[in-house]
Amino acid sequence: MKGDIGVIGLAVMGQNLILNMNDHGYKVVAHNRTAEKVDEFLQGPAKGTNIVGAYSLQELVDKLESPRKIMLMVRAGDVVDSFIDKLVPLLDKGDIIIDGGNTNFPDTNRRVAALKEKGIHFIGSGVSGGEEGARFGPSIMPGGSPEAWPFVKPIFQAISAKTENDEPCCDWVGNDGAGHFVKMVHNGIEYGDMQLITEAYQFMKDGLGMTHDEMQSVFIEWNKTELNSYLVEITSDILGYKDTDGETLVEKILDTAGQKGTGKWTGINALDMGIPLTLITESVFARCLSSLKDQRVEAEELFGKKESIVEGDKQVWIEALRQALLASKIISYAQGFMLMREASNENGWDLNYGNVALMWRGGCIIRSAFLSNIRDAYDIDPELSFLGSDSYFKGILENSMSAWRKVAAKSMEVGIPMPSMTSALTFLDGYTTARLPANLLQAQRDYFGAHTYERVDKPKGEFFHTNWTGKGGDVSSTTYNS
Ligand code: 6PG
Numbered sequence: 001m002k003g004d005i006g007v008i009g010l011a012v013m014g015q016n017l018i019l020n021m022n023d024h025g026y027k028v029v030a031h032n033r034t035a036e037k038v039d040e041f042l043q044g045p046a047k048g049t050n051i052v053g054a055y056s057l058q059e060l061v062d063k064l065e066s067p068r069k070i071m072l073m074v075r076a077g078d079v080v081d082s083f084i085d086k087l088v089p090l091l092d093k094g095d096i097i098i099d100g101g102n103t104n105f106p107d108t109n110r111r112v113a114a115l116k117e118k119g120i121h122f123i124g125s126g127v128s129g130g131e132e133g134a135r136f137g138p139s140i141m142p143g144g145s146p147e148a149w150p151f152v153k154p155i156f157q158a159i160s161a162k163t164e165n166d167e168p169c170c171d172w173v174g175n176d177g178a179g180h181f182v183k184m185v186h187n188g189i190e191y192g193d194m195q196l197i198t199e200a201y202q203f204m205k206d207g208l209g210m211t212h213d214e215m216q217s218v219f220i221e222w223n224k225t226e227l228n229s230y231l232v233e234i235t236s237d238i239l240g241y242k243d244t245d246g247e248t249l250v251e252k253i254l255d256t257a258g259q260k261g262t263g264k265w266t267g268i269n270a271l272d273m274g275i276p277l278t279l280i281t282e283s284v285f286a287r288c289l290s291s292l293k294d295q296r297v298e299a300e301e302l303f304g305k306k307e308s309i310v311e312g313d314k315q316v317w318i319e320a321l322r323q324a325l326l327a328s329k330i331i332s333y334a335q336g337f338m339l340m341r342e343a344s345n346e347n348g349w350d351l352n353y354g355n356v357a358l359m360w361r362g363g364c365i366i367r368s369a370f371l372s373n374i375r376d377a378y379d380i381d382p383e384l385s386f387l388g389s390d391s392y393f394k395g396i397l398e399n400s401m402s403a404w405r406k407v408a409a410k411s412m413e414v415g416i417p418m419p420s421m422t423s424a425l426t427f428l429d430g431y432t433t434a435r436l437p438a439n440l441l442q443a444q445r446d447y448f449g450a451h452t453y454e455r456v457d458k459p460k461g462e463f464f465h466t467n468w469t470g471k472g473g474d475v476s477s478t479t480y481n482s
Contacts, residue, residue, distance in 0.1 A: 002065040003029035003052060005155055007073055008083060010037045013127070014073030015045055016134035017100070017159070022049045024158040029053070031060045057083075061090045067121075067151055068095040076101040084111065093119030096148040100127045104265055105177030105184060112144045112176050121148035126183020128364035129161065137161035139364035140170035141186070141356075143179025143349075161363025163372075169362040174349035181269075181343055182356055185336050188266025188280040190365050191259075192332040192420060193231050195283035199418040200325050201235070203407070207310035207416050208317055212248045216240040222322055226396070227329070229368030257287035266339070273342045278427045279332040282419040308414040317410075320403035324421050327400035331424035333374060334387035341385065354378035388428065397428065443468075450476040 007018050010032040018028045018041075030046065031054040032038050038053040054060035061068060068091060072083055080099050087097060097120060099108065108124030115122040126141035127134065140160045142152065149172045160170035173179040204210045204218065219236035223229070243249040263284040270277030289296075310317060337353055344351035357375035360366055377390035384390060388397050408425050411418040430436060445451035452463040465476035 001027060003027045003063050004065060004069070005029070006031060006054065006060045006064050006068065006070040008032070008057075008060070008070065009073035010041050011073065012131050013100075013134045015041055016131055017071070017073060017127070017138075018051055019045060019049070020135055020137070020159045021155060022046075022051050024155075026155055026158070027052070029060055029063045031055070031057065057086055057090055061087070066092065066095070068092070069098065069152055069155070070096070071098040071100050073100050076103040076107075080107070080111075084115070088115070088118055088120060091120055094121070096121045096123060096145075096151060098123040098125055098142070098148075098152065099180075100125050102126075102183065102187070102260070102262055103177075103180050104261075105180040108144065108177035108180045116145065121145035123148050123152060124177055124180040125156075126179055126186060128183065128186055128360075128366075130365065133161065133363050137169070137363050139186075139359050139362065139367070141173050141179045141182045141359055142170070143173040143175065143177060143182070146172070146175060161367075163358065163361045167358060167361075169359050169364070171352075171355045171359060173356070173359075174344070174347075174351055176347065176349070178344075178347070178349040178351065181349075182340065182351070182359075184262050184265050184269070185340055186360060186364060186366060187262035188277070188283075188339075189332060189336045190231075191263035191266075191283040191287070192280045192336075193229070193329065193366055195286050195420045196279075196325050196328050196332070197231060197235050198286075199411075199416075199421050200321050201239075203310070203321055203411065203416055203418065204318070206308050207410070207414060208314050209309070210314070212239050212250070218318055222325075225322065226326055226370060226373075227322065227368075229370065230365060231368075254293070255290055256293050257290045259284070259287050263287070266336075269343070270335075270339050273339065273346065275335070275339045275342050276427060276430075277335045277339050278423045279328065279335055279420050282423045286417075286419050305415065308416045310410055310414055310416075317407075320407050323400035323403040324407040327397050327404045327428075328421045328424035329370065330388055330393050330397060331427055332420070333370075334393075335427070337374075337387055338385070352378075352382070353384070354382065386431065388431075446476075452476045 004026040005021060006029040007014055008031045010030060018030050021028045028051050030038060030041060030051055035055050038055060042053045054063055070087060072080055074080060074083060084097060103124055112122045123142050123144040127138050129138035137160055140156050142156060156170045157168040160168045162168055173182050201215060204215050216236050216239040219232055219239060223232045223236060238250055241249045243252060263280060267281040267284050340351055354375045357371045357378060361371040373392050377384055377387060387393055404425055408422045442453040446453050446465055447468045450465050452465045454460055454462060455464055467474055
């Protein structure tokens with residue numbers, strides 16, 4: 001009997017996905033560039049299963065049922081192209097290559113188009129959930145050649161995480177790089193969620209002077225509220241984790257955040273598409289700022305930074321902080337969905353936002369109860385332009401407003417940096433302001449560069465120039481918007 005699917009790349013994610021597929025009754029052919037890895041896997045975790053090995057790409061191809069489905073679980077970038085180049089001459093028309101790495105979506109767009117010319121189908125799929133997700137149920141976000149989906153769907157939906165209603169956290173996202181785009185936004189939101197949690201932690205630790213046990217209890221309680229999520233849950237575990245000497249481990253970890261680039265890509269795409277994705281972008285910058293450790297140490301000394309003590313009833317502050325975190329989270333997701341909406345329109349992907357929320361409901365790093373409410377919001381209005389306008393989320397934003405402002409104002413007053421929570425509030429203030437000061441900005445542009453402006457008392461699309469000083473000419477520059 002030939003194999004149902006081949007997987008290339010036996011690092012931990014690849015191995016775990018294979019074992020997961022095997023558990024669901026699929027016969028998997030495993031290949032790795034170094035042959036010893038194949039042996040180690042077959043004699044180790046894959047021992048006693050139906051998994052078979054392949055020591056060359058030819059052997060892999062020969063061992064697969066047609067149309068062949070070959071999933072690459074290798075490092076994103078050139079390695080993917082190099083495997084594609086080697087595989088294509090060995091494949092038949094109608095065969096399917098799947099890239100399950102964290103690929104930047106323009107690469108997937110390019111690969112789908114290039115392989116289409118050769119009659120090979122290509123799927124670029126986000127896979128989220130880390131090692132455990134891969135082993136027992138990840139969130140899977142596939143996009144690319146739609147013709148390939150019916151062949152891959154049963155396997156992916158079998159191995160994916162399931163919601164509480166047993167729905168698979170995997171569905172077809174859209175053409176071209178849509179799957180990898182959605183995974184990128186998932187990661188951007190992941191950056192935002194993590195940053196918001198760290199801001200709450202710093203407010204509690206530095207501002208309220210709370211112990212780790214106290215903070216752990218707060219996160220345990222928060223996890224029973226609308227904030228229920230994997231990231232809040234692991235935060236409570238982390239805060240309670242003691243090093244071998246009995247001290248809290250988290251305080252021994254150097255405060256410089258790493259990043260592999262998906263958050264940055266999300267920010268870059270937001271700038272390219274003109275979407276005010278402020279919270280995620282602030283979260284990326286917060287990681288950048290954290291990495292300037294030496295400069296920060298010097299600057300603290302130079303500026304003689306004082307302790308940032310927050311006075312008042314601790315319990316009242318903790319509840320205010322919870323509301324501020326929840327409201328900011330709504331803004332983050334609202335912005336992320338705005339970005340996906342713009343990308344869907346620009347690329348003709350026809351994204352189904354309720355389905356995206358469903359795919360993120362389980363298995364992935366941002367999995368949370370909250371995503372069920374997002375799905376409900378898009379069920380009610382599939383074209384919702386701002387998540388915060390949905391009645392459920394609007395109610396939370398309105399009810400949290402006062403607490404959110406207090407937390408933001410206090411953080412500014414005492415000097416606790418909360419770039420994501422405060423920028424989220426500023427975004428909402430801007431978004432809910434019918435008239436912003438951009439009229440003055442337009443006047444400035446026209447003053448110094450004759451960039452023209454539109455008038456409130458004339459139809460849109462009619463452009464005017466004023467000779468503000470009486471000295472310049474009446475010639476305006478051509479109007480275009482980037
Ligand atoms: C996931 C994660 C994963 C990502 C890590 C690290 O969905 O399972 O998003 O894909 O690689 O979270 O990302 P950073 O190194 O950029 O923090």
